[in-house]
Amino acid sequence: MTKMKSLLPAIAVLASAAVPSMALAEPIQEWSFTISNQWDQNNTAWVGNGSTPADAFGSGSTLPDGADPAGDYAFVRWGSPENSGGNRSFLAADTNLTQSSVFTNGAGAAGAYFYHGNYSLRTGANYENTLDKTRLISQIEITSVTPTGVSTTINRAFNIDFTETLNSQNGDSLPIEECAGYETWGSAVNVASCPDSFTIDTSALRFTTxxxxxxxxxxxxxxxxxxLDGIVGVGFDGDLATIWTSEGILSRIGTIVTVTAREVPEPGSIALLGAGLLTTGLGLRRRRRAR
Incomplete structure (x- = not known):
């Protein structure tokens, strides 16, 4: 089995050159990948004047609110529920996820989902703090299926900034202008509550072999x-994606994985190109001397 030596952090742009035609192997046609996720405790911060959330990090076959009992999830959770018996808020991502049909130059295949349980929380000295920022660590194992023989494991870190927004009290409506990000998702004059948001740096979602x-x-x-499910808006600022989620429900957004192949000159082709340029140069010098 061949191991790739390294992965470039971004898509490379290669200039094309005219070289003598050489036979190339067929590109890898199909891939599989496995994704494992975990939340980085050392790069998670809380905000508020209350206590540090208890049992903040975990994983399991159900999400912290009991929803979606059909996969494996890694999650970070926080907050004291507004109502007795209510849910704490959380962020989660699929983990131990395997996808076996990713075709080169194809339409793409489903990847991991991100989840946000957005629930009403109490604030203050007697309650748990809320999330300020965190980091998701992803380990991705990529293996060629057709033909076999190529495998590599990479690690990616996704920095996430979280915004816990103002919510209405006693069922009163809020002017939409008091909600952060209303320019992106707003369509009403007043709202019962403001969506929360998390902003993720998507630059780590691209890599090249x-x-x-x-x-x-x-x-x-x-x-x-x-x-999109329970998500009221998505905004992009370069590589930063901000996702706005509805209050009081579980929201989620999925990903899609694509792979494209690009031909690159083989070392032999580059040597032939160099030799051809050198021969041309020597020929020009001889002609000039003959004159």
Whole structure:
């Protein structure tokens, strides 16, 4: 089994050159990948004048509010519920997820989901603090299926800034202008509560392999906007994506994984190109001397 030496952090742009035609192996046609996620406790911060959330980090086959009992999840949770027996808020991501049908230059395949349980919380010295920021660590194992023989494991870190927004009290409505980000998601004059948001740096969602038998492979993980559930708006600022979630429910957004192949010159082709340029240069020098 061949191990890739390294992965480039971003998509490389290669200039094309005219070289003598050489036979290339067929590109890898199909891939599989496994994703394992965990929340970085050392890079998680809380805000408020209350206590540090208890049992903040965990994993399991159900989300902290008992929803979606059909997968494995890693989560970070916080807050004292507004009502007795209510849910704490949380962020979660699929973990131990395997996808076996990712086709080169194909339409893409479903990747991991992100979840936000957005529930009303109490604030103050007698209650748990709320989330300020955190980091998700992803380990991704990529393996070629057709043909076999290529495998690599990479690690990615996703920094997330979280905004716990103002909520109404006693069922009163709020002017929408008092809600952060209303320019992105707002459509009403007054709202019962303001959506929360988390902002994630998506630059780590792209990576490129080194050359494999004359090809490099660009992997891209993008948010799949057709999967939005309980999400009122998504805004982009360069590589930063801000996702706004409804109050009082579980929200989620999925991802889609695509891979494309690009031909690159083999070392032999580059040597031939260099030799051709050198021969041309020597020929020009001889002609000038003859004159």
């Amino acid at each position: 080194e050359a494999i038998d004359g090809y490099v492979y660009d992997f891209t993980v993008a948010f799949d906007l057709s999967t």
